[in-house]
Amino acid sequence: MKVQVKSQVLDIISKELQPIKGGFLVVGRDVSVTPAFTAVRYYWHGWQSWSLTAWLDATRRLPPSKPAMLHPMQTDPQHAHEETPGGAWVGAIEAPDGRVLLLGALNLDARVSLKNNALKGTYESRYNDEWFVAFGPEHVVFESYAALLAERFGKGRVERPPRVWCSWYSFYTEISETRLLNVLDSLGDLPFDVFQVDDGWQQKIGDWQPNHKFPSGMDALAERIRATGRQAGLWLAPLLVVPSSRTYRKNPHWLLRDEHNRPVSAGYNWNEPLYALDTTHPEVLDWLDELMQQVRNWGYDYVKLDFLYAGALPGKRRRDMPREKAYREGLKVIRKALGDAYFLTCGAPILPSLGLCDGMRVGPDVANYWDSERDNRLLTNFTTPGVRNAIRTSLNRLWLSPVVHTDPDVLYFRTNNASLTAEHKRLLQDLGRISGFKATSDLPEWLSDEERRDLRSLLESQDEVKRTGRYTFSINGREVDFSPAMDVPHPAGAANPAWYFVRWGADQPWVLNLVNNIEKAKVQKALEKP
Ligand code: 9PG
Numbered sequence: 001m002k003v004q005v006k007s008q009v010l011d012i013i014s015k016e017l018q019p020i021k022g023g024f025l026v027v028g029r030d031v032s033v034t035p036a037f038t039a040v041r042y043y044w045h046g047w048q049s050w051s052l053t054a055w056l057d058a059t060r061r062l063p064p065s066k067p068a069m070l071h072p073m074q075t076d077p078q079h080a081h082e083e084t085p086g087g088a089w090v091g092a093i094e095a096p097d098g099r100v101l102l103l104g105a106l107n108l109d110a111r112v113s114l115k116n117n118a119l120k121g122t123y124e125s126r127y128n129d130e131w132f133v134a135f136g137p138e139h140v141v142f143e144s145y146a147a148l149l150a151e152r153f154g155k156g157r158v159e160r161p162p163r164v165w166c167s168w169y170s171f172y173t174e175i176s177e178t179r180l181l182n183v184l185d186s187l188g189d190l191p192f193d194v195f196q197v198d199d200g201w202q203q204k205i206g207d208w209q210p211n212h213k214f215p216s217g218m219d220a221l222a223e224r225i226r227a228t229g230r231q232a233g234l235w236l237a238p239l240l241v242v243p244s245s246r247t248y249r250k251n252p253h254w255l256l257r258d259e260h261n262r263p264v265s266a267g268y269n270w271n272e273p274l275y276a277l278d279t280t281h282p283e284v285l286d287w288l289d290e291l292m293q294q295v296r297n298w299g300y301d302y303v304k305l306d307f308l309y310a311g312a313l314p315g316k317r318r319r320d321m322p323r324e325k326a327y328r329e330g331l332k333v334i335r336k337a338l339g340d341a342y343f344l345t346c347g348a349p350i351l352p353s354l355g356l357c358d359g360m361r362v363g364p365d366v367a368n369y370w371d372s373e374r375d376n377r378l379l380t381n382f383t384t385p386g387v388r389n390a391i392r393t394s395l396n397r398l399w400l401s402p403v404v405h406t407d408p409d410v411l412y413f414r415t416n417n418a419s420l421t422a423e424h425k426r427l428l429q430d431l432g433r434i435s436g437f438k439a440t441s442d443l444p445e446w447l448s449d450e451e452r453r454d455l456r457s458l459l460e461s462q463d464e465v466k467r468t469g470r471y472t473f474s475i476n477g478r479e480v481d482f483s484p485a486m487d488v489p490h491p492a493g494a495a496n497p498a499w500y501f502v503r504w505g506a507d508q509p510w511v512l513n514l515v516n517n518i519e520k521a522k523v524q525k526a527l528e529k530p
Contacts, residue, residue: 044056108322463475
């Protein structure tokens with residue numbers, strides 16, 4: 001299907017186009033939309049929460065990110081080596097006059113790319129499905145697309161995002177019952193709706209029982225949290241298993257496998273390779289159902305499910321179906337078992353999660369620093385932790401806000417144990433105000449009196465937000481410009497002596513373990529300080 005677009009939107013005339021609110025519907029497996037203008041910039045939309053999403057010059061190429069071992073957990077591994085503009089489900093180009101031409105899939109398992117100045121859409125494994133085409137002001141075309149997605153997939157059910165204290169970005173895996181109860185105490189009457197326990201409570205990824213650092217059990221902890229008038233929140237990565245887990249050893253037939261019957265890699269983390277569960281296997285679905293019920297019975301009303309992309313990786317499934325559809329079937333079972341709990345998806349493929357979750361992480365992890373020269377210029381990886389990466393991708397996904405609460409990750413207020421400047425922290429906090437999803441991991445004892453006041457006032461505020469441009473906003477009349485976070489740095493390139501060395505090193509598991517162990521030691525040291 002080929003569609004020619006003239007310079008004015010009203011000139012989009014083709015018998016195969018069907019007018020719909022805000023644009024046109026096109027049906028096809030492969031569609032191509034050719035504008036009459038030359039594209040200035042292209043909107044790359046990443047596959048899952050952490051994947052890079054940004055407007056880049058239309059001529060820009062992006063070298064594959066490193067480490068390659070992490071492709072399954074950072075991007076769509078099927079397309080990790082494509083350097084030309086492209087992305088998952090939706091793509092857009094900017095005309096010289098600033099208007100935007102958007103092509104967006106209305107079903108799963110689809111991609112859009114820019115080739116020879118045309119937008120090309122392809123459904124991976126289905127024939128003749130629907131596409132939305134629109135041309136006009138950027139906010140209008142994205143708004144129209146979001147409205148159609150809400151119609152097709154549904155929306156989150158909760159009106160306002162909760163205010164969350166999350167254990168990850170201060171303790172990382174070094175949590176314990178004692179440490180968390182201390183924090184709970186020191187939060188005093190700070191207006192958090194949720195106290196969320198992150199990674200570190202479980203025995204293994206795959207064995208979702210408390211480890212020795214939680215001797216009273218997860219139900220007792222939930223009760224202590226609820227006694228402070230807050231909801232208890234819990235993190236799990238239910239679609240992942242590591243080889244050292246009992247679940248992996250006992251149920252090899254639950255794993256997603258490739259055509260050679262080898263388990264499909266879901267990346268590498270916690271010093272171990274990661275594998276995915278096959279969400280079309282009835283035993284896996286039963287297990288997920290029971291696991292979620294167990295979490296609810298323990299007393300958790302806010303559930304952050306992470307590394308969810310694992311369920312949508314390419315592979316051979318027990319029931320043959322497109323991979324994103326297989327994932328969504330799994331997510332439906334999870335949603336049902338979670339009942340009325342607040343469901344936050346993370347590391348999640350975007351479209352296949354809509355309508356089944358209440359909140360969604362829409363960017364990579366923040367960190368206590370702005371960015372990393374190594375990741376930017378040598379690894380060409382913009383999904384790694386850092387405030388700059390988090391702001392860039394989250395802001396470029398704000399158009400999803402009418403469909404789901406967009407979580408830009410936690411905000412920093414502390415000066416302690418962070419190298420962020422006041423300006424960096426303010427930008428991130430402003431993104432929290434704009435998205436409305438307000439969370440932090442700061443330990444009260446790390447905050448000065450003033451920082452604690454800032455935190456309280458942000459949690460209590462009801463801001464008046466107006467968008468004034470692609471990257472500019474007015475918040476309660478104050479101008480905010482996110483441009484400092486929005487560029488995508490250029491690679492150092494082969495002329496730099498470190499280029500091959502660092503890119504090679506990143507692909508060695510022992511290097512990843514070493515880096516991980518150094519990070520861990522840093523966290524432990526920060527926590528030991530009086
Ligand atoms: C817990 C964390 C936190 C965090 C999540 C997720 O690409 N990676 O190697 C990678 C590792 C961890 C990660 C994101 C990416 O963080 O986003 O909020 O819950 O897991 O382990």
